[in-house]
Amino acid sequence: MDIAIIGAGAAAVALLDALDPSDIRSVTVFDPATPPWHGRPYQPDLDSVLVNAPPEIMSIRWGDREHYARWLDGDAPAGTHLDERLGRPIPPRAVYGRYLVDTAEAALARFARTEVVDAAVTGVSLADRPTVRTADGRRYTADRVVLCVGGGAPRDGYGLAGAPGFVADPYPLRRTLADVPPRSDVAVIGTGLTAVDIVASLAARGHTGRISMVSRSGTLPFVWQRPVPTGLRYLAPDRLRSLEGPIGLAEFTDLIRRELADHGESWDALAAWIASAWERGPEASLREQLALVDAPQLGRRIVQEAAHTAGPIAWRLLRARDRERLRGRHFRTITSVASPMVPRNAALLLELFEAGALEVLPGIEKIEAGSGFEITHAAGVRAADIVINAVNPPPHAVPRAAEPLVSSLLAEGAVLDPDGGLAVDPGTGRVLAGGRPDRRLHVAGDLAGGGPFLVSGIPGVAAQASRAARSIGGVRSR
Numbered sequence: 001m002d003i004a005i006i007g008a009g010a011a012a013v014a015l016l017d018a019l020d021p022s023d024i025r026s027v028t029v030f031d032p033a034t035p036p037w038h039g040r041p042y043q044p045d046l047d048s049v050l051v052n053a054p055p056e057i058m059s060i061r062w063g064d065r066e067h068y069a070r071w072l073d074g075d076a077p078a079g080t081h082l083d084e085r086l087g088r089p090i091p092p093r094a095v096y097g098r099y100l101v102d103t104a105e106a107a108l109a110r111f112a113r114t115e116v117v118d119a120a121v122t123g124v125s126l127a128d129r130p131t132v133r134t135a136d137g138r139r140y141t142a143d144r145v146v147l148c149v150g151g152g153a154p155r156d157g158y159g160l161a162g163a164p165g166f167v168a169d170p171y172p173l174r175r176t177l178a179d180v181p182p183r184s185d186v187a188v189i190g191t192g193l194t195a196v197d198i199v200a201s202l203a204a205r206g207h208t209g210r211i212s213m214v215s216r217s218g219t220l221p222f223v224w225q226r227p228v229p230t231g232l233r234y235l236a237p238d239r240l241r242s243l244e245g246p247i248g249l250a251e252f253t254d255l256i257r258r259e260l261a262d263h264g265e266s267w268d269a270l271a272a273w274i275a276s277a278w279e280r281g282p283e284a285s286l287r288e289q290l291a292l293v294d295a296p297q298l299g300r301r302i303v304q305e306a307a308h309t310a311g312p313i314a315w316r317l318l319r320a321r322d323r324e325r326l327r328g329r330h331f332r333t334i335t336s337v338a339s340p341m342v343p344r345n346a347a348l349l350l351e352l353f354e355a356g357a358l359e360v361l362p363g364i365e366k367i368e369a370g371s372g373f374e375i376t377h378a379a380g381v382r383a384a385d386i387v388i389n390a391v392n393p394p395p396h397a398v399p400r401a402a403e404p405l406v407s408s409l410l411a412e413g414a415v416l417d418p419d420g421g422l423a424v425d426p427g428t429g430r431v432l433a434g435g436r437p438d439r440r441l442h443v444a445g446d447l448a449g450g451g452p453f454l455v456s457g458i459p460g461v462a463a464q465a466s467r468a469a470r471s472i473g474g475v476r477s478r
């Protein structure tokens with residue numbers, strides 16, 4: 001069997017690592033990014049650009065939680081990159097990129113014939129054997145094609161492209177921040193994890209000008225707590241899989257309530273605390289959360305874990321109107337609990353707030369470019385010399401580099417999921433074409449539609465890659 005993999009980021013590495021090589025004659029991987037295997041997040045960058053999760057959450061090998069931790073142990077002496085509050089190593093994302101490179105190279109060595117083609121794929125036609133077309137006009141045929149093209153880049157929601165001083169896509173920060181004068185007045189659009197990366201990196205470069213994070217909600221990500229086993233019961237993925245849908249949001253909330261009650265904790269109290277956390281102001285809230293990194297209560301850890309593990313299953317069981325409600329009213333809160341910032345970054349942000357060097361401005365209305373920028377927000381107008389975009393694309397967005405490819409698939413009978421991404425069969429990751437799962441075409445990563453609105457982290461991507469490997473012909477035995 002000949003396999004074509006489009007995209008050479010984390011999902012592709014997980015897939016290569018998972019595939020059983022016995023029935024595979026050749027593997028061809030396509031990606032214009034050089035060097036390959038880093039994807040968008042894990043390319044060489046400043047040391048202040050950190051991974052967002054502890055090692056047990058970032059194994060690229062589905063079913064082996066320790067795979068990355070073992071690599072990390074072999075890569076640097078114990079204690080390197082330690083986030084002391086978390087009690088876990090949190091290395092720069094470029095270090096994780098080296099892990100992906102090592103894993104990809106070891107995986108590729110298992111196949112008889114491999115090639116990495118440094119070109120974007122612009123189309124796939126499905127007649128007889130699928131044919132993959134590249135931007136430079138080459139054609140490759142394969143038996144199975146897997147799309148691993150990642151998510152999109154930040155959106156230019158305020159029409160600022162081309163304005164002097166506007167940074168449309170912040171990564172890699174070592175390049176985009178190099179032109180930011182240290183005393184300049186900087187506004188970062190967004191308050192999510194990308195915005196946290198930008199602020200931490202400005203601080204690491206010794207920025208002395210004012211920094212503002214401006215967004216609609218003004219809600220920062222919560223702060224990681226030390227990971228401890230939660231032993232999910234009511235929210236265990238297998239238990240949810242056994243439920244008959246559709247279920248209502250109230251019913252699902254009741255499962256969360258029972259899960260927490262099992263540990264002697266109250267969901268209603270936790271939900272009220274979460275809802276009001278940022279009303280106390282970013283300084284007070286960060287201080288409070290840093291004090292809770294070690295707290296024994298499991299409630300927030302349970303909700304965070306369940307958002308990623310039970311969430312995708314529950315999402316499909318929920319009624320459409322409840323999904324809409326979650327997406328509309330609770331998107332920001334759920335994202336900020338599910339994908340928290342690491343304590344080291346939280347402590348840094350708190351220092352900047354305390355020193356008066358950083359502020360959060362909610363209620364952003366518009367940004368106008370002239371000589372510099374004017375940002376209208378809930379409490380007034382703020383001027384800035386530099387505006388850096390950290391507005392993440394909607395979940396399951398089609399990356400710009402994959403738009404021609406996706407258009408070609410739509411012409412072949414594939415369809416878009418109404419909630420974004422390509423419609424796929426949830427059990428196998430096969431693309432639905434002509435109304436049926438097409439066994440020649442799979443998706444691993446954020447382009448797979450039908451899931452909730454959280455961007456897939458490494459465990460989600462690794463799970464999808466393993467699902468695609470199983471559907472293609474088998475997962476290698478270890």
Ligand SMILES: Cc1cc2nc3c(=O)[nH]c(=O)nc-3n(C[C@H](O)[C@H](O)[C@H](O)COP(=O)(O)OP(=O)(O)OC[C@H]3O[C@@H](n4cnc5c(N)ncnc54)[C@H](O)[C@@H]3O)c2cc1C
Binds near residue numbers: 038041
């Ligand atoms: C800034 C950032 C930081 C993150 N940090 C973490 C973290 O610390 N922990 C965590 O668990 N998750 C994190 N995530 C979530 C992240 O989505 C996954 O970790 C992971 O990178 C997704 O892998 P992927 O292979 O799907 O996409 P990517 O890693 O983005 O790789 C996609 C690849 O496809 C290529 N491509 C696109 N279109 C084409 C085409 N037409 N032809 C050929 N190639 C194409 C791109 O060039 C790219 O190399 C982060 C996400 C972002 C955006």
